[in-house]
Amino acid sequence: MRRFTKEAVLVLLAIPILLWTLLPIYHIFLFSISSKDSAFSGALWPDKPTLRNFGTIFREEHFYLHHFWAQIWNSLWIAVAVGVITLAVATCAAFAISRLKVRGGRAVMNLALFTYFIPAAFLAIPMYKAMGIYGLLSNRWSLVLAMVTLAAPYAIWVLKQASDKLPYELDEAARIDGATPLQLFRLVYLPLMTPSLVAIGTYALLLAWNEYLYAYLLLSHEQTITLAVALGHFIAADDSPWELLMATGLVYALPPAAIYYAFRRYMVSGLTTGAVKA
């Protein structure tokens, strides 16, 4: 009976939280299948649901959507690049600090984490200036480098904690078996770290995919901006095409949802391994 009461309370709590979370998403969906006239009708379901908005988007038939495919490609390119580079940097750093126990490794990790004491927004202007000096403004690489800088400290920290949990005897066994540090990294370390690597890669990828502030500052041409920035342009006009904005937003939200769904198993196990030090 007590268990039943406990579960009932949990369900009662869960329902409003679920509704609270899903309602905005439902709204986006509702807008995206409504025509411009009926978008603000307030109905829970449009009279004549339509997929025409998506056709408009994919055929780039609106002023704000003339570079839709280029912009979503930019988003994808940048997100994948950030994911890959962050993974490469953080994996090597975590391996060196945790497994090779290089001198000063801990100091490097603590310094990297220290950057989180400064809000990312404060760093935006210095970052803009730095990219300007290197002539990277309006170049996709500027955003990639900026996002890697923001994602790497957390990535290093999580991967270092996860590495610490691998038994050190494995490294010793591999050394005795004749492995060089590089072989140890490739043949023993990487395979065992896969769950954490997938989680961290996905984290960095989604961080870059969702980034607005830095993308807005560092990229300026219609051809080079990400879709997130382009979405922001929609509301610049007095008469914003909300149904198209919402439909584009929905399209933009699908890849992260798909990635998260595909890797959800790794996300939970990978990110929590670093959560507590065993």
Place this chain on the structure above:
Amino acid sequence: MASVAFESIHKSFGSTKVLHGISLDIADGEFMVLVGPSGCGKSTLLRMLAGLEDITAGTIAIDGRVVNDLDSKDRDIAMVFQSYALYPHMTVRENMGFSLKLRRDRPERIAEGVSRAAKILNLDPFLERYPRELSGGQRQRVAMGRAIVRDPKVFLFDEPLSNLDAKLRVAMRSEIKALHQRLKTTTVYVTHDQVEAMTMADRIAVMNEGRIEQLGDPLELYDQPANLFVAQFIGSPAMNVFDGTYRSGAVEALGARWPCNAKAHEGQSVKYGIRPEHLSFASHGVPAEIEVVEPMGAETEVLVRVGGQSFTVMAHGRATFGPGERVFVSPQAEHAHVFDSAGGRRL
């Protein structure tokens, strides 16, 4: 196969000295056991031989060649760890063939090596399994297989049986010994379990606080312990030891005279040691009171009390008396051990 020589080995971790000048020669094909309590430095010594710890001072030579500055992989050794240290993402076959793969041996050669080792250790049915699908004993055998495959000059075992249950430990003990008799590879085996040391070793080095207390074959250590530490460490149940004073061919202690063949001074403070099987019940001797009787079938372990001190007596056959009864115990003088009270040295 090869000989191993430790020459004045010192090891410090920061300001903490853990090994104080160990010198030890291990012959080609010998099964040497390093035994001692936790923290005595036995594992550190083994790890230095493996190349996993730096050598603070001294030299280690394998087959006459000093290996101090050689990487583990260039020392031609194989090690079995307490935790098995199997690669969890590789099958048994891949685990066993890993070192050969790193050596860039031909696939046929790797397959042949793995299959030979698998046959020796009866691992054939498990070659495609992952370590997580194996029992503790099977994992330990895979760890040994991984060592055998390489056909190294020296096998190193670091408390390999500590994670196994008692029954399996006994079985694996015989298996390792049989393996050594078959392969005749020089073996250095570290354990804190003196029974393992006694049953497996050709020679035992008993270590304590970073020094070798005594080096010798198992029965030599048992019969002629060089000092009190070795006397109390080797043997199960442990030797009975108590304080006394040496007077004309016997030790006076606990209100009785205990006969011995030691060369001590008259009136010298000594410790008298007698193993449980060298005490017997007799019609006259030292009066004692039975405390606990533990029948084990072939033998009976009896705890008796003499002058306020507990003793263990190992009697053959079955006991005919019970707790509280008064009896006489009689020590065998030729098996009594007498140690200097101050230094613990054998007299």
